[in-house]
Amino acid sequence: MTTRRISSGSTFEDSIGYSRAVVTDGWVFVSGTTGYDYATMSMPADIETQCRNTLDNIQKALNDAGCSLDNVVRVRYIVPDPTEWPNCWPIVSQAFATARPAATMIAAALQNPDMKIEIEVTAKI
Numbered sequence: 001m002t003t004r005r006i007s008s009g010s011t012f013e014d015s016i017g018y019s020r021a022v023v024t025d026g027w028v029f030v031s032g033t034t035g036y037d038y039a040t041m042s043m044p045a046d047i048e049t050q051c052r053n054t055l056d057n058i059q060k061a062l063n064d065a066g067c068s069l070d071n072v073v074r075v076r077y078i079v080p081d082p083t084e085w086p087n088c089w090p091i092v093s094q095a096f097a098t099a100r101p102a103a104t105m106i107a108a109a110l111q112n113p114d115m116k117i118e119i120e121v122t123a124k125i
Contacts, residue, residue: 021061047116071123
């Protein structure tokens with residue numbers, strides 16, 4: 001079994017000790033990902049933009065692994081304020097229109113109070 005680690009270049013990966021994604025035995029495990037905008041090095045204020053950025057960041061990791069959002073079989077959404085979650089429904093339903101993965105939404109605090117959503121996925125190559 002070969003394991004390959006994918007990095008996003010985030011300084012958190014080294015300081016905390018994780019990889020953006022791990023590819024092993026035909027599976028891709030993408031770590032919890034937030035809506036940080038690496039182009040502007042900022043966290044957007046609204047959950048919709050954060051959700052789109054999060055999916056873009058996940059898509060990049062999946063592309064690096066050799067697949068896409070269409071390969072996702074499991075997704076976990078974590079939001080601090082569940083009343084904001086419905087604002088993301090149109091975004092995630094479009095992103096996962098083909099994959100239609102098994103999904104769970106969890107309400108929990110995130111690492112930084114500016115973070116409004118974190119998404120973790122598992123994909124099968």
